[in-house]
Each structure stands twice: as structure tokens, then as C-alpha cells.
Amino acid sequence: MTYARDVAALARKDLLLELRARDTLPAMLLFVVATFVVFHFALPASPSRLAASGLLWVAILFTALLGLGRAFVPEREQRVLDGLVLAPCDRSAIWVAKSLATLAFLAAAEVVALPVYALFFHPVSGSTVLGVALADLGICTVGTFVGAMAVATRARDLLLPLLFLPLAIPIVVGGVGASVVGAPGRYLGFLALYDLLFALVCWASFEYVVAE
Amino acid sequence: MTDPGGDGDLRQSVPVGRSHRIPLPSLAAAALVLVTTALALVFFVAPNDADQGFSQRIFYFHVSIAMTAYACFVAGAWQGFKHLTRRDPGADLAGYVAVHQGLIFGSGVLLTGSIWAKISWGHWWLWSEDQLVLFLVLFLFYCAYFMLRYSLEPGPQRENMSAVYSLFGVVLIPVSFLAIRLAKGLIHPVVFTRHGPSFGGWILVTYCVSQAAMLVLAYTLYRVELAGKRLDVRLRELKEVLV
Numbered sequence: 001m002t003y004a005r006d007v008a009a010l011a012r013k014d015l016l017l018e019l020r021a022r023d024t025l026p027a028m029l030l031f032v033v034a035t036f037v038v039f040h041f042a043l044p045a046s047p048s049r050l051a052a053s054g055l056l057w058v059a060i061l062f063t064a065l066l067g068l069g070r071a072f073v074p075e076r077e078q079r080v081l082d083g084l085v086l087a088p089c090d091r092s093a094i095w096v097a098k099s100l101a102t103l104a105f106l107a108a109a110e111v112v113a114l115p116v117y118a119l120f121f122h123p124v125s126g127s128t129v130l131g132v133a134l135a136d137l138g139i140c141t142v143g144t145f146v147g148a149m150a151v152a153t154r155a156r157d158l159l160l161p162l163l164f165l166p167l168a169i170p171i172v173v174g175g176v177g178a179s180v181v182g183a184p185g186r187y188l189g190f191l192a193l194y195d196l197l198f199a200l201v202c203w204a205s206f207e208y209v210v211a212e
Numbered sequence: 213m214t215d216p217g218g219d220g221d222l223r224q225s226v227p228v229g230r231s232h233r234i235p236l237p238s239l240a241a242a243a244l245v246l247v248t249t250a251l252a253l254v255f256f257v258a259p260n261d262a263d264q265g266f267s268q269r270i271f272y273f274h275v276s277i278a279m280t281a282y283a284c285f286v287a288g289a290w291q292g293f294k295h296l297t298r299r300d301p302g303a304d305l306a307g308y309v310a311v312h313q314g315l316i317f318g319s320g321v322l323l324t325g326s327i328w329a330k331i332s333w334g335h336w337w338l339w340s341e342d343q344l345v346l347f348l349v350l351f352l353f354y355c356a357y358f359m360l361r362y363s364l365e366p367g368p369q370r371e372n373m374s375a376v377y378s379l380f381g382v383v384l385i386p387v388s389f390l391a392i393r394l395a396k397g398l399i400h401p402v403v404f405t406r407h408g409p410s411f412g413g414w415i416l417v418t419y420c421v422s423q424a425a426m427l428v429l430a431y432t433l434y435r436v437e438l439a440g441k442r443l444d445v446r447l448r449e450l451k452e453v454l455v
Contacts, residue, residue: 149360149377150360152364152369152373153360153363153364154363154364155359155363159356159360162355162356162359163356163359163360163377165352166349166353166384167353167380167384169349169388170384170388170390173391176395177394177395186394187394190390190391190394193387197387198383201379201380205296205376205379208296208372208373208375208376209372209373212367212368212369
């Protein structure tokens, strides 16, 4: 119970920070719409449904990357992470809370991005929405974890995409599959499996990333 | 980590002359003999493949190098696990060396796979080849391992992160494999299966010998690199004491 309270307090801190500073979410929204416009000019006239759903996933991935890159910036600049590590709570709560906050930002960006995609390119199917939701979970759990790793290094922002993209390839496979195939059950199941597996690994090992 | 104050402290920090069961020279000799035997078997004894002829022989190396690379990655993760759970003092360096060897052998997989693809299909790269695509993903993943490791200061944090990252690797291998299988059904159907039902006699013997050769070779290289790295660490510590 205390664990849930810790998580809620930490996540609330991130959401409140965003609500007051408005750093991340507007940038993500602008980025995803701009990406769609770029894709429109990069692709041949009236792209097929297959090509368009591929670029939807590329846009989601890079928008998420933008948000993840910002996730630990306040902690870094104000040296909050040292305080959080010293706080008498389970360290994995820091990761859970941060994942929830990034998930909220990503979901908010997608609430805008999916209708815009439907408007610009092709209508979005129900299985695509389900796939996006499951993929978001995976992106946020794994992305927050490697974000915490990257922020501790000298290279910082440079390292995050390098660490994240190879880990995100299975998510893209599952997501694209879920949005283009007639019976997407296998792909959705795969996404759920990915989420579960990596959430467990992240949850178990986050302590070693922040503490010495 | 260790405070280089006294000599007694220093002796504990990195075990240099840990007693391994097999001495390095005999290990190297075994690797030489096995690799030579494997080469001889592959080129002179194993029968030509009915479909693909001579070029199929590269598979004896391609597959065994791939298995060896997996073994290295798993060994790296095992050392990482040992580091995280037991704080084994030599595990960090051992894990790094294992991942390094895995990356070297992984490049070997990409190379042999590309050569085969060129001869068989006329292209240097084939997305329909599971093993090749999987190793490309792993190659990217483990290259990032080195980026991560070298942008952290030496110390407990670097050791922890390297260990955690190598553990992520062994989770990523089966997940990526599954993903690539799924993607293949998505992008294009399976064109053919490589291994027919007949997989016995000299083919099996040749494969087993080349597999053993690659494993022993990898272990030898691992030991050589590890010895060098340990010596390096020891030397640096001694220098610190002198300064």
C-alpha cells in the first residue's frame, strides 16, 4: 500500500511539474504533427495504407523518444535523483512513477496524433488503437529505464536513441503487424508478452541503475 | 571502489592469477587443432549439398559462429548476474570481455551470412534470413553496450549498468527472434527451409567439430583478452600507488 502511495506521489510530482512548466507535451504534439507533414512530402502521392501505417509507427516512436529524452532532465538539472534514491521508498517506485508520467504524456500526444493521422492519411482501425496502447506500455517501461541509464552518462541525450531503438524493434514489429493484418491477435499477444517481460526485468533491476 | 592506500588492499581488488583449470597454452593448442580439423572436414570430407553445391559449406561456420556468439552473450549476462547478486569482484571485467567476444563473433555471423547471400541470391543482404536480421539487431544493441560503458566513469555505477544491460540482452534475444519470425510472415512468406530432413553422417560430424572448434576458439580468445585486461587494471592500480 505504501508502495502505491509512493508511486502516486512521485507521478503526481512529474505531472504537476509538466502542468506548470509545460515543457514536454506541447513539444511532443508539435513534433508529431510536423512529422506527419514531413512524411506527406517524403512519400509518393497518396501512399498506400501499408506505407502510411508504417509511418504512423515511426512517428509514434520518435515522438516517444522526444518525451523520454526530457523525462529525467528535471532530475538531472536540480539533482533530485540523489534525493529520491535516499528517500525511504523502494527504488523501483521511482521507475514506475516516471513510466506512468511518460505514459500519460505519450497517451495525450497520441489522442491528438491518431485523429490527425486519420485526417491526413487513412482511417485508424480499432486494432491499431489497441496496438498503440500496448506498445505505449512497452515504450514507456523500457524507454524510462534506458532514459535513467542515459542520463547518468557523459553522452546523455546522445545515448538514449542508441540504447532505445534496438530494444524498440520488437515493438515496431508487433505494432505494425497489429495495424495491417486482418487478424491481429498474434501481434497483440506478442506486444503484451513484450510488455510483461520487460516490465519485470526493469522492475527487478532498476535499483542497480540509480544506486551504487 | 577500492582505496589504493596499502599493498594489502590492492591484492584483493582484482584477482590476477586466479587458478583456471585449463592452462592457456594447452587451450590455445586445442583451439588450433580443432579449427584445423574443422577446416579440413568442411572442405574435404563433408559432401556437397544437392541443392546449393559448394557454397553451402559456409553454413558449417555460419551456424557454429552464431551459436558461439549466443554463448558469449549468455556468458556475459551470467557474469552480469553474478556481479549484481554476489558482487563478484572479477565479474564485471569478465562480463565485458564475454560481450566483446560475442560482438566479434556476431560480426563473423553477419560477414559469413552476407557472403552466403551474395553467392546464393546475388545480394549482399537478405531480410528473409532470420539469423542475419537477428544478428543485425543484436549487433546494434551490443554496440550501444560499448557506447554506454565508455561514457561512464569507471566505478560501481558503470559496473552495475553494464551488468544490467547485458541482462537485457538475453531477454532481447528470444523476444527479437520471435519478432523477426512474426515480421517475416508479415513482409513475405517463408521461401524455403534450409535444413532438409537428412542431417546425419559426415554432415553432423563436420558440424559438431566446427561447433566445438568455434567454442574453444572463443573461450581461448576470451581468456587471452581477460588476462590482458586484468593485467592492465593491475598495472593502473600499481601506477596509482606509485604516484
